[in-house]
Amino acid sequence: MDEQDWIIRELEQLFDSSRDYKQKALLKAAADLIREQKTRKEQLQGELDGTLWSPGNWRN
16 A cells, blocks of 8 residues: 555545535545546556657667
């Protein structure tokens, strides 16, 4: 489990225990933002790996 998964789990626990609508909305938005960042990070890592292993992109 990485840091992002831990943070998302903690935010979800706080969401479940909260009774305040505004707080729940903020916690959900924060968890959604972290999930989106994680997805984008994985996509960029894949793009970088693909670029590094493509001989057509190698320059002397």
